[in-house]
Amino acid sequence: MAETTRFLLPESAIPTRWYNIVADLPMPPPAVLHPGTKQPVGPADLAPLFPMEIIKQEVATERFIDIPDEVLDVYRLWRPTPLHRARRFEEALGLPADVRIFYKYEGVSPAGSHKPNTAVPQAYYAKQEGVKRLATETGAGQWGSALALASSLFGLELKVYMVKISFAQKPYRRAMMETWGAQCVASPSNETAAGRAILERDPDSNGSLGIAISEAVEDAATRDDTKYALGSVLNHVLMHQTVIGQEAVEQMQMADAFPDVVVGCVGGGSNFAGLAFPFIQEKLAGKTMRVVAAEPAACPTLTRGVYAYDFGDTAQLTPLVKMHTLGHGFVPAGIHAGGLRYHGAAPLVSLLKAEEVIEAAAVKQTAAFESAVLFARSEGILPAPEASHAIRVAMDEARAAQAAGEPRTILFGLSGHGHFDLAAYDAYLSGSLQDYEHPQTEIEAALAGLPSVAE
Numbered sequence: 001m002a003e004t005t006r007f008l009l010p011e012s013a014i015p016t017r018w019y020n021i022v023a024d025l026p027m028p029p030p031a032v033l034h035p036g037t038k039q040p041v042g043p044a045d046l047a048p049l050f051p052m053e054i055i056k057q058e059v060a061t062e063r064f065i066d067i068p069d070e071v072l073d074v075y076r077l078w079r080p081t082p083l084h085r086a087r088r089f090e091e092a093l094g095l096p097a098d099v100r101i102f103y104k105y106e107g108v109s110p111a112g113s114h115k116p117n118t119a120v121p122q123a124y125y126a127k128q129e130g131v132k133r134l135a136t137e138t139g140a141g142q143w144g145s146a147l148a149l150a151s152s153l154f155g156l157e158l159k160v161y162m163v164k165i166s167f168a169q170k171p172y173r174r175a176m177m178e179t180w181g182a183q184c185v186a187s188p189s190n191e192t193a194a195g196r197a198i199l200e201r202d203p204d205s206n207g208s209l210g211i212a213i214s215e216a217v218e219d220a221a222t223r224d225d226t227k228y229a230l231g232s233v234l235n236h237v238l239m240h241q242t243v244i245g246q247e248a249v250e251q252m253q254m255a256d257a258f259p260d261v262v263v264g265c266v267g268g269g270s271n272f273a274g275l276a277f278p279f280i281q282e283k284l285a286g287k288t289m290r291v292v293a294a295e296p297a298a299c300p301t302l303t304r305g306v307y308a309y310d311f312g313d314t315a316q317l318t319p320l321v322k323m324h325t326l327g328h329g330f331v332p333a334g335i336h337a338g339g340l341r342y343h344g345a346a347p348l349v350s351l352l353k354a355e356e357v358i359e360a361a362a363v364k365q366t367a368a369f370e371s372a373v374l375f376a377r378s379e380g381i382l383p384a385p386e387a388s389h390a391i392r393v394a395m396d397e398a399r400a401a402q403a404a405g406e407p408r409t410i411l412f413g414l415s416g417h418g419h420f421d422l423a424a425y426d427a428y429l430s431g432s433l434q435d436y437e438h439p440q441t442e443i444e445a446a447l448a449g450l451p452s453v454a455e
């Protein structure tokens with residue numbers, strides 16, 4: 001009989017609970033601080049921005065939280081997602097039989113990535129609480145598309161501030177959001193005080209996630225009918241994504257395997273956490289395994305940033321969170337993995353890195369695209385540039401195992417497809433794609449702007 005390539009779960013196996021890693025951490029996560037008083041924030045501080053149920057989930061300490069039926073109903077449109085054994089990719093790499101690569105594919109969602117896993121519950125809870133309109137930012141356009149889909153399913157208006165360089169690189173993402181009924185503007189825009197202040201200083205600004213977040217937060221904070229939704233970084237977002245890892249744990253069992261290494265790309269950290277946290281639960285309970293976060297060399301938050309309190313946005317509107325950061329004023333180079341251009345990383349991912357539960361590796365974009373093309377030519381799927389960073393690290397892991405003559409089972413997250421990223425593939429294939437690494441002086445200059453917080 002032919003060996004299985006895709007490990008598929010029935011609809012009845014969609015997880016009915018989200019996993020909250022906070023319950024299993026050896027220490028409580030550092031408090032989130034008010035930007036003015038530098039005291040821990042309470043629900044009342046966050047209420048103008050988020051629905052109350054989301055605020056409760058953000059500070060929840062129970063291990064599991066039930067997924068509402070209405071959310072499960074929408075998840076059924078594409079979940080469970082497949083787990084693939086990358087047989088043809090392994091063959092293309094010339095790997096021995098005991099070095100195996102698996103990937104969990106989230107590109108089968110209607111928006112093309114893992115982002116709807118959290119967009120759907122965020123839109124659902126907003127609707128439940130009588131909210132009429134949402135505001136958000138988007139880097140690559142994947143999050144904006146996901147929230148546009150979710151908003152349309154629950155009958156909410158949506159305004160998306162899209163990082164200007166991505167707006168230019170990916171016009172069809174905007175058309176996709178508009179098809180689902182959202183309104184999308186390039187950020188920095190003239191529509192907010194934060195955007196106007198940036199444009200005054202730098203009329204040609206490429207924008208960044210930090211700037212777009214400032215605009216979306218200002219939009220939500222200044223309108224009674226609007227709440228803000230964030231596509232990564234925060235605890236509740238990471239928790240919603242754990243449907244990925246919970247399914248993957250079962251699917252690896254179907255394959256009669258357990259990963260020695262789990263790899264995910266990190267922008268803010270949500271797809272990485274979603275895949276890795278249910279495995280890290282086993283690691284914290286004593287299982288031997290490694291977990292590697294793949295980030296771009298051009299925005300090296302976990303490998304070159306510091307673990308400190310910082311703002312989540314450029315205009316200093318958000319609370320202060322303790323995370324790996326390059327400084328809220330850091331504007332990363334205009335690389336094509338727009339979803340990985342964020343100055344910070346999720347506090348929970350940062351804490352696990354600081355505690356050495358996880359590792360991080362930085363990947364140059366030409367190396368990421370080289371792996372993406374090899375992957376597309378063997379597995380068929382054209383990966384998102386963000387996910388290609390994880391492919392590269394998985395490939396390097398496989399080659400290292402082969403060179404050492406060791407068996408290794410590698411699982412990586414393929415967080416989305418790259419059908420809207422063909423301009424980037426074009427640039428790579430024509431040889432015009434460039435690598436960029438920020439000089440240390442530039443990183444130090446941005447870090448000099450970190451707020452001072454007594455710890």
Ligand SMILES: Cc1ncc(COP(=O)(O)O)c(C=O)c1O
Pocket residue numbers: 113114139140141142143231232233265266267268269270271272338339340384386387415416417
């Ligand atoms: C396909 C894809 N992967 C990864 C990311 C990075 O986000 P996160 O680190 O929250 O998963 C993005 C962000 O837009 C994305 O579109």
